[in-house]
Amino acid sequence: MIFLSRTLPVIVALCFGVLGIGIYYVPHAAAQNLERELALWLRVVFAFSYLLGLYSLLNLHWQRIRQRVEGWGYSAMVYVGFGLMMLFVIHNDGQGPFAPQAEGTAAENGYQWLFEYVQVACSSTMFSILAFFIASAAYRTFRARTPEAALLLVAAIVVMLGRVPIGAYISEYVPAAAEWLLNVPNLAAKRGILLGVSLGAIATSLRIIFGIERSYLGGGDE
Amino acid sequence: MQNKPLSWLVGLVFLGVIASDCQGQDAQNGRGSLPLIDNTEAFDTPNDAGNSITLTWARPRSIPEGGVYKAYIAESREGPYYPASEIAGGTNLQSEEPETFGYGDAAWDAHFIHIAEYAGGEGVVSLQNDKTYYVRLELHSGNRSTRAPIVTASAQGNYFNWKKLNNIVLGGLLSFLILGFISLARHRDLYIRRIGGLEALDEALGRATEMGKPVLFIHGLRDMSQISTIAAVNILGRVASRTAEYDAALRVVAPDPVVMSVSQETVQASYFEAGRPDAFNPDHVFVAGTEQFSYAAATEGIMVRERPAAHIMMGYFYAESLLLAETGSTTGAIQIAGTDAFTQLPFFVTTCDYTLMGEELYAASAYLSREPKLLGSLKGQDAGKAIIIAAIVLGALLATVDIPFLTHVFTPH
Amino acid sequence: MIQWLMNIDRRIIFVFVFLGVALPLLANVFLPIKPTRDVIAVYDQFEKVAEDEGIVLLSFSYGASTEPEMQPMARAILRHCFSRNIKVVAVCLWPEAPGLARKVLEEIGDEFGKTYGEDYAFLGFKPGNFAVVLNMGQDFRDAFPQDNWGTPLEELALTRDVRTLRDFDFVFDLAAGDSIEFWWIPYGQEKYGFPFAGGCTAVMAPDLFPFLQSKQMVGLLGGLAGAAEYETLVGRQDKATAGMSAQSMAHLIIVAFILFGNMAFFLSRRR
Numbered sequence: 054m055i056f057l058s059r060t061l062p063v064i065v066a067l068c069f070g071v072l073g074i075g076i077y078y079v080p081h082a083a084a085q086n087l088e089r090e091l092a093l094w095l096r097v098v099f100a101f102s103y104l105l106g107l108y109s110l111l112n113l114h115w116q117r118i119r120q121r122v123e124g125w126g127y128s129a130m131v132y133v134g135f136g137l138m139m140l141f142v143i144h145n146d147g148q149g150p151f152a153p154q155a156e157g158t159a160a161e162n163g164y165q166w167l168f169e170y171v172q173v174a175c176s177s178t179m180f181s182i183l184a185f186f187i188a189s190a191a192y193r194t195f196r197a198r199t200p201e202a203a204l205l206l207v208a209a210i211v212v213m214l215g216r217v218p219i220g221a222y223i224s225e226y227v228p229a230a231a232e233w234l235l236n237v238p239n240l241a242a243k244r245g246i247l248l249g250v251s252l253g254a255i256a257t258s259l260r261i262i263f264g265i266e267r268s269y270l271g272g273g274d275e
Numbered sequence: 276m277q278n279k280p281l282s283w284l285v286g287l288v289f290l291g292v293i294a295s296d297c298q299g300q301d302a303q304n305g306r307g308s309l310p311l312i313d314n315t316e317a318f319d320t321p322n323d324a325g326n327s328i329t330l331t332w333a334r335p336r337s338i339p340e341g342g343v344y345k346a347y348i349a350e351s352r353e354g355p356y357y358p359a360s361e362i363a364g365g366t367n368l369q370s371e372e373p374e375t376f377g378y379g380d381a382a383w384d385a386h387f388i389h390i391a392e393y394a395g396g397e398g399v400v401s402l403q404n405d406k407t408y409y410v411r412l413e414l415h416s417g418n419r420s421t422r423a424p425i426v427t428a429s430a431q432g433n434y435f436n437w438k439k440l441n442n443i444v445l446g447g448l449l450s451f452l453i454l455g456f457i458s459l460a461r462h463r464d465l466y467i468r469r470i471g472g473l474e475a476l477d478e479a480l481g482r483a484t485e486m487g488k489p490v491l492f493i494h495g496l497r498d499m500s501q502i503s504t505i506a507a508v509n510i511l512g513r514v515a516s517r518t519a520e521y522d523a524a525l526r527v528v529a530p531d532p533v534v535m536s537v538s539q540e541t542v543q544a545s546y547f548e549a550g551r552p553d554a555f556n557p558d559h560v561f562v563a564g565t566e567q568f569s570y571a572a573a574t575e576g577i578m579v580r581e582r583p584a585a586h587i588m589m590g591y592f593y594a595e596s597l598l599l600a601e602t603g604s605t606t607g608a609i610q611i612a613g614t615d616a617f618t619q620l621p622f623f624v625t626t627c628d629y630t631l632m633g634e635e636l637y638a639a640s641a642y643l644s645r646e647p648k649l650l651g652s653l654k655g656q657d658a659g660k661a662i663i664i665a666a667i668v669l670g671a672l673l674a675t676v677d678i679p680f681l682t683h684v685f686t687p688h
Numbered sequence: 689m690i691q692w693l694m695n696i697d698r699r700i701i702f703v704f705v706f707l708g709v710a711l712p713l714l715a716n717v718f719l720p721i722k723p724t725r726d727v728i729a730v731y732d733q734f735e736k737v738a739e740d741e742g743i744v745l746l747s748f749s750y751g752a753s754t755e756p757e758m759q760p761m762a763r764a765i766l767r768h769c770f771s772r773n774i775k776v777v778a779v780c781l782w783p784e785a786p787g788l789a790r791k792v793l794e795e796i797g798d799e800f801g802k803t804y805g806e807d808y809a810f811l812g813f814k815p816g817n818f819a820v821v822l823n824m825g826q827d828f829r830d831a832f833p834q835d836n837w838g839t840p841l842e843e844l845a846l847t848r849d850v851r852t853l854r855d856f857d858f859v860f861d862l863a864a865g866d867s868i869e870f871w872w873i874p875y876g877q878e879k880y881g882f883p884f885a886g887g888c889t890a891v892m893a894p895d896l897f898p899f900l901q902s903k904q905m906v907g908l909l910g911g912l913a914g915a916a917e918y919e920t921l922v923g924r925q926d927k928a929t930a931g932m933s934a935q936s937m938a939h940l941i942i943v944a945f946i947l948f949g950n951m952a953f954f955l956s957r958r959r
Contacts, residue, residue, distance in 0.1 A: 078439050079434060080323050080324045081324060082324045082325055085826060092819040093830065095819040099816045100816075102533050105533065106532035106562050106565045108532075109561055124576070154812075154837070173752040173788070177754075183598065184705055185701070185705050186598060187597060188701050188702070188705045190622065191945070192942070192945040192946060193698075196950060197950055198953075206946065210946065214940075216890070217913065218721050219939070228722070228724075232724070239897075240894075240897050240898065246615075246617050248663055249634040250634050252656045252663075253615075253633070253634035253636070253638065254637070255449055255450065255453065256637065258502065259453055259454065259652070265457060265649070497866070498817075566751060593865060593866075618891055618892060618894055687878075
């Protein structure tokens with residue numbers, strides 16, 4: 054069991070890690086074909102992961118309904134929503150689940166209607182809440198407590214105004230200043246973080262490829 | 276004697292054929308006003324998978340306006356020759372492709388084209404590997420033209436991409452440093468600076484235990500193939516060990532089924548190691564939603580309903596970061612975030628108690644375990660960073676005085 | 689009073705933000721917009737494709753949540769393509785994208801009287817993120833052997849000769865996630881070397897600036913502002929331009945609250 058759960062995954066990580074790095078430098082068709090094959094495998098794994106996610110989600114909410122935990126009604130709604138969407142997918146405008154997706158606008162196609170008028174509406178609403186939260190977070194945190202904070206505050210205001218048309222009304226220099234702030238100091242900081250992150254990624258990859266870091270396989274390192 | 280004029284005529288025709296094939300000629304009017312095409316060469320295009328050849332020739336001193344180079348290709352010297360490529364007179368200088376032709380001055384005095392296919396009699400034909408092709412280059416301007424000698428080449432697949440030589444050398448150097456420091460760490464104690472966010476983890480977990488409330492671990496949105504997710508799982512392993520030890524409840528939400536499975540394994544193993552296998556409940560590690568905002572909404576619901584004492588947000592986050600952190604801050608929970616998502620850092624910094632920035636996320640696993648091998652890799656990273664800083668400073672200075680050597684060394688191709 | 693100003697209930701801020709966004713949208717105010725360099729670069733690249741009578745690949749990598757920000761961008765880009773007779777092949781790399789992509793393609797296709805299969809094609813969604821991009825570069829039909837409705841690509845006039853990503857004159861990704869930075873650039877543009885640009889949500893735009901400087905991206909449309917600038921270039925003001933007045937007002941409100949908070953903060957410190 055230890056071989057299957059610890060040793061074999063480390064060997065797989067080592068082989069595919071080294072292979073992945075090697076392929077990057079070998080342009081020969083044989084290497085490219087291997088890469089193509091690996092990419093296809095990855096896509097198959099991705100497709101299966103959707104099934105795993107579906108199982109996890111439905112199982113979790115089934116447990117909640119079964120145990121009547123607080124708010125189990127919401128879990129029931131998950132089943133209602135899933136069932137309804139599934140029903141339209143299987144019906145597929147009378148063509149069945151194995152035919153290609155039926156054409157038609159939201160008015161003609163139930164699945165399209167649910168997507169456009171339920172999912173898009175709900176998701177857009179969630180995204181739009183960001184505007185309110187950003188306003189409240191900015192108000193609470195942008196205080197000029199120190200000279201650095203004051204500098205940050207001024208930069209934030211210039212960028213906020215410079216990125217919308219009203220900035221140009223105030224002064225033609227506002228959009229130019231906003232662009233400079235984004236392209237010079239902001240980018241310098243971004244590059245600094247990016248370099249650190251990339252080095253960290255190299256180190257973590259090496260630790261995984263050579264089996265030094267194994268906690269992602271579950272538990273400790275040994 | 277009677278045959279003399281005829282032999283002269285045959286001789287002239289023969290010379291003409293040779294000239295048309297080998298010397299270049301003004302095909303239309305013979306006035307010789309177009310420049311000759313010199314130093315024509317054809318060879319396998321380097322650093323590729325094959326099926327392509329490259330043609331190079333010297334840049335003439337001047338070229339008439341509207342001049343066009345046309346390359347024709349054939350499978351035998353006699354032809355038929357098919358059109359393969361056409362470029363405007365002054366374009367495709369070798370200096371435009373330094374990764375193949377280098378940065379020297381010579382690259383400004385020569386042209387190139389890559390030929391991968393040609394317009395055959397029955398449509399587009401791709402070049403085949405290991406087959407000899409005959410290439411004829413012509414310069415056209417108005418109704419005049421001139422030809423270069425026919426050259427031959429065959430395409431081949433290459434085993435190493437020399438354009439990436441700088442990449443493999445730099446990558447190798449950084450890897451060597453990291454592995455070297457890992458090896459060094461086995462024999463020597465290494466110092467690493469204090470990371471506030473990680474020090475606070477114990478405080479957060481202790482507080483959850485005291486309050487009898489759960490700890491909520493929130494994964495970022497990216498899948499298991501990403502380093503930030505692996506780093507988050509590493510941290511989860513440590514967090515689970517502590518919660519098992521303190522007997523605090525742990526809830527883990529993931530947006531991806533594979534991340535969930537790995538997290539379940541990790542938490543289970545940590546509970547086993549802590550001698551508390553009975554306390555592990557697989558239902559406490561779950562997919563809260565696979566879509567960004569469904570995931571955010573479900574997680575916010577847990578924050579508001581279950582009121583965890585601590586929220587630990589680790590991984591790569593997008594726009595949901597502020598939704599999660601702002602909602603979390605209203606519940607009064609202690610919040611620790613760690614992300615390498617540059618654009619989301621400001622949101623976490625403003626709404627969380629502690630934030631692990633960028634590579635601190637990757638360092639967390641080493642920091643928490645204090646294992647020499649892992650600490651060594653952190654030191655290796657620092658050494659790599661020192662080299663990069665030195666290269667940036669030196670490169671900027673050299674580029675300022677118009678010596679771009681170091682800039683070229685670091686240019687990706 | 690000062691304490692109140694320093695700790696204004698967040699619901700009051702929410703009300704102001706709501707009014708600041710809703711009123712300009714209801715009043716349908718259009719503010720003049722000046723296109724920026726990176727947006728003009730995208731426009732010019734499409735113009736170049738139009739001159740060469742080329743074909744572009746549009747990748748839809750966004751979902752329902754970012755529809756208000758991304759769909760106006762897709763609409764403006766497609767209007768430009770179809771008005772200049774550029775052929776468009778559309779693919780989806782996000783599971784939620786097909787419904788949105790199909791809608792906008794059909795809407796703008798009908799507006800310009802375009803024929804499916806000849807002027808544009810819709811190939812639907814494939815899971816696999818970067819692996820799909822890699823496959824498209826190696827063999828386009830490995831990734832997308834048929835269109836969204838099961839027609840093999842060989843049977844569509846538009847896609848008959850498409851064999852790899854290199855066969856496109858321009859690739860444009862509409863992204864709400866990391867598809868530009870982590871899928872298209874490393875596994876597509878960097879590997880296969882085609883002209884590439886993208887449009888993304890406003891918050892992501894700073895992440896992509898380095899790729900503009902390294903020329904891995906021709907240009908960038910950042911958020912609703914980028915979409916509004918593109919609408920201006922295309923000469924058809926639509927939802928993005930209308931949205932910019934609301935966004936301007938929202939930004940002004942946030943700035944005003946920040947200033948109030950700081951004034952109160954300084955007054956409290958003086959006391």
